[in-house]
Each structure stands twice: as C-alpha cells, then as structure tokens.
Amino acid sequence: MPRDFLIIGGGVVGMAVAYGLARRGRRVTVLDEHDGSLRASRGNAGLVWVQGKGLGMPRYAELSLQSSEAWPAFAEELTARTGVELEYERRGGVDLCFDAAEAEARQEEYCALYATTPALAAMRWAYLDREALREHLPGLGEAVHGGTFSPWDGQCNPLYLLRALYAACHSLGVDYRPASPVDGVEATASGFTAHTPKGDVAAPRVILAAGLGARRLAPPLGLCGEVHPLRGQILVTERLPQSGRLPSPQIRQTASGGYLIGDVLENAGFDTGVTLETLHQLGRRAVAVYPDLAKARLVRSWGALRVMTPDGSPVYEASRTCPGAYNLSCHSGITLAAFHAEELAEAIDSDCLASLYGDFSGARFDVQATG
Template sequence: MEADVTVIGGGLVGSCMAYGLARLGARVLVLDEGDVARRASRANFALVWVQSKGMGMPQYSAWSYASSEGWAGFAADIRDETGIDVVHQRPGGFALCLSDDEMEARRRYIERLQAQPGAPAIPYEVLDHAGTKRMLPDIGPDVVGAIYSPADGHVNSLKLFRALHVANQRRGVTYRPESVVDSIEARDGGFRITGAWGEARSARVVLAAGLGNARLAPMVGLDAPVIPSKGQVLVTEKVAPFLHYPMGTVRQTDEGGVMMGDSQEDAGFDTVVTNPVISVMAERAMRMFPLLRDLNVVRTWSASRVMSPDGFPIYAQSRTAPGAFVVTCHSGVTLAAAHALVLAPQVQAGALADELSCFSGTRFHVPQAA
C-alpha cells in the first residue's frame, strides 16, 4: 500500500483532513480534480461563523462553536509551519437587520437556538441602532439593530487554501491532481481506488469530494445525499480598511475588497451570475453601509454549496467497509479547525467519537410512518 489513508478531494475539507492525518504521522495521499472543478473552496465567503448555526441540531451548534474556539491555535500552527498568515480574526460578527420584523425574527431565532437541549451558550448581544452604531459608525439609517456575537470571525480563505497545500506538501502528503475517482473497492483489508489516471491503494479512505461524495459514498456503503445550493457573491475593488467586523452578508477582506453575499438558490449546477440576485445583495449591503455606494464591483461569482438534506454535515464510517469515512459539509472554513484537529485524529484512530454519531448519513433513512 502506498498510503495509510487516501483522501478524495483536495478542497478545504480534504486538505484539512489530510493535514490533521499527516500531523499524526499518517502517510496520506490526496486525490484531487484539476484546474476547472466545482470548488467551493475558491468561492466561499470566508466566515468563521457561529451565531446562527444549529437550529434543529444543537450538536452542530456545539461543533461549530468548538471549531471557532480552536481556530486561533489552528491558524497559528499553519503560520508557524508555512509562514503564511491566513489572517484569522475574531473581532465578533454582526447580523445586521434592516427592518423591525427582521430584528424580531433574528432575536427569537437565536433564543430558540440556544434553548435547545444541549446547545452551547454562545455569547451574543442584541443591539439597537445606536448600540450597533457605536461599534459600526458607518451603518446607514435603515439598520434597525443587530445581533452581535463575539464568537464570530473570518479568515482569508484563499490564503488558507494555499497554506494547507503548502503545509501538506511539507509534511510529505502526496498530492495527485487531475485524478477523478471512478471506483472505490474494499479489498484485502484496504481500498483500491481507480480512475483514468491509474489506481491507488490504502488502508483507509476519506471521502471529502464535496458534491462528488454523493456519487462516491455508495461505492463503500455510505450515504451522502448532498445537492448543490447556488450562492452568488460580489466583491469590490480594494478599499482602505473601514469595516473592522465581519457581517453575515458583508465583509472586508484583509486585502481591502468588500465582499457581499449571500444568496441561496436551488438551481442545480447552474452557476451563472444573475443580475436580480446581485442587485438585491448590493442594495441591502448599501443600506447597511451607504458608503459602499460608489465603490466599483470588480468581480462577481457564483458557486455550488455542498448541501445535505438538513443542511448539517455528514460524518460517518462505513459499516460494510470499515476504514471508509465520509466527511461533507458546507462550512469548510468554520469547521476547518475541527476537521483538522478533532475529526482527523478520530479517523486515524479508526473510529468516530459517539458525539458525532448524530452526523451519520443514516439519519436520512427515516422509516416511513406506518
């Protein structure tokens, strides 16, 4: 066997898993697609976001919070290893509200979220316009108020993507791009993975192929019924820093561009940018921060989120083919620390912790009511 573990997928999720496994001394092979691929890792909004996560599954709330708590150490490790600062910042984040209805809905939502049994007490404040303006002096008169949580933050996710590649290369991870996987077979106590590029063998396999997991998982007796959720984003030219906190839908990158998001559409794999959607996003962003008005938008894009039926991650080990794991989520940035520092060690140890059993794909096999 050429590797202990083969990770299928070289995006943020796969790279974090490979990194975490390599840290523990595993010989890791990463199989990735090429230059043109559906890569959420190149298109995401780069938030490390906690405040609104986990309605209906408090374990997800706890998991996201734990990851956000581990992020600073994770970022420091990556920087020490690669010299690349992924610019993780945790000044707290705002969900800005543009109407009383929205304010009330968000306030009630976060109360219900945290009232769930087992949900973590994530610190937050409900701010009115004046309270918000004290922290964000550039908000417009339409901002009614905000939910602020000091747990929220953001990073430079492209720097993270590159840093993980560099770190993995330094740790001896074998990276094989342009290697689309056609088949996975459990064989001889391990796995034989094949494609047009050839074949690879390893004792374990981690499916981290994003939307590709839907096709791969059944090959090893796993379930990952993920579908695309279209998201569109706009970014402006570089501007001198003025937004010192991330919002759920507006953030300024460390390089200066202001990103505006985030839409969700069920549009299959179509990833064209459509003007009505970016218009709504631009208008709302401008109402939040009127000084965005005259900035030039230099780029827009659209990509597919990796969405499970309930929106939560899928983590599981195969019962029929032990050693095969599936790792799929739509928050590869927020969960990067958890994947690298918590999930990867469990894969290395050969069993996922009981706390993660709620994330198994078997949850989608709810028996029909009699």
C-alpha cells in the same frame, strides 16, 4: 510507498483532515480534481462563523463553537509552519436584521438554541439596535433595523487557508495528486482502490471529502450521498480604506480593502454562473447597509455552489458495510477547519467516528446502510 489513508477531495475539508492525520504520523494520499471543477473552497466568503449554526441540531452548534475557540491556535500554527498569513481575525461579527419581524424571530431562535445544552451556555451573543450597532459598523444605513452580535465570529482569507494547508501537508509528506478525478472507489480484500484516468490508487482506508461528488461516490461504499448544490453569488468592490467594520454574512471588508457582498441561497442546480437580477439586488442591499459604497466601483463577481445536506448540518460517518470507509460532507469547511484538523482527524485515525459523532451519520436521513 504504502499509504495509510486515501483521501478523495483536496478542498479545505479534505486538506484539513489530511493535515491532521499527517501530524499524527500517518501516510496520506490526496486525490484531487482539476482546477475547473466545482470548488466551494475557492468560492466562499471566508467567514469563521458561529452564531446561528446548528438551528435544529445543537450538536452542530457545539462543534462550531468548539472550532471557533480552536481557530486562533490553529491559524498561528499553520502560519508558523508555512509562513502563509491567513488574514485571520476574531473581533466579533454581526448578522444583520432589516425589520422588526426578522429581529424578533432571530432572537427567539437564538434563545431556544443556546439554552439547549450546557456546552452552548458559553455562547455569548446580543441583539443590538441600529444605533448600538454603529459602534461596530461605522456608517451603517437607516435601512438596517439592528443585528445579532457575537464575539465568537471572525473571518479569514479562505484562499490563503487552502494554500497554507497545501504547504503544511507537503512539508509533512502528504502525497497530493492534482488533476486526478476519481471515477469510482472499490472495496477490496486489502482495503480500497480508487480508479482514476491516471491509474488505480490503493490504501487500507479511504475518506470521501469529495463535496458534491459524494452523490456518486458514497452510496457504493454504504455511505450517504444525500447532498445537493446551493448556489451563492458574490460581488467584489475595489479596494477601499479600512473602515473597522465587523464582518457579517451579508457583507465584509477583506484585509486588502475590497468588500465581499453576498449571502444568497439559490436552488440553481449545478449552474455556477451569476445573474444580473441577483447582482443588482446584492448591490442595492450593500448600499442600503453602507450608503458610502454607492460610489464604489465593482471589480468582479462570481457564483459558487455550497455542499448542502438535507438538514444543512454536516455528515461525518463510517461505513457499516465497508469498514475503513468514511464520508465527510460539510458546507462549513472554513469554520470547522480547526475541528477537522484535530478532533475529527483523531476520531477517524482511531476509528471512533461512529461512536463519537454518530449523531452526524447519514442514517438520520433514513439511509440505512450508514452508521
């Protein structure tokens, strides 16, 4: 059956856009790699996070806030369609500060960012000292100075989100092809052809949602390949009784009771391993935040690679030289999933990506071929 769109990449970004296009009646094929491939969608902490996003690019902050507002309905719809509970909640979140200098710098950044545009005036946040935080983070340790609280922040189970997107796309007729890595994409007279070890796949329009694969696949189509890996490491504790503690980038308790301990940014190339030094640092900080975790058993750890652009903000772009080719590079795939499935999918479908989201083009990195 002829396809309208070919999406390269079956992570949260690619599947959210596939879902949005399929809901609009478009016929979509998704080409995905092997389970052993680099997958940010399966290695992240599951935060649906707004505060601090968009420093240096207020439009990114606006999209994060917009997506957070859309997430409750998005999660409800996915669960109703698939029966998969995403373990989504939005009770607010806290980004911790460990000394006065960090607290002062954070407040100055937020004040400047959220006064930038009228849309960001809706962003609610507050700095809370350690005593005030204990209402939201019972058992908080003395090593924490305070933190910024926002009611817009939340969390979900990222693996269940991905499962729900797969199931929803399947129910809508999306042709998902696993273990089909793309060697290259060629522009043809009738659209685009992706070359895979299993054969060629063609469609009139193509969307790159290939994560770090954009480095190789995007430039031949006149799109931006300026992405690099940034490693994170995570420690996981045994399942513990629910504490009611709000999530933070440093540590959050999952619906099953285990704590995810992370918030590491490492330039380690394409190495997805873990290091004892970093894991020790994470463990020490976790116990400083919540002293009661000193007796918790650690059950596993992992490393994963974020997909980072030079300025940390997303790339959404349409090719000038190969009309019908689009590129999506984003390390906030969980937070922006609701936006990707709705407004972004609509912009791509109507071929308005350049006019509506032109400030997210890779051209801002002096990549002249993009638009």
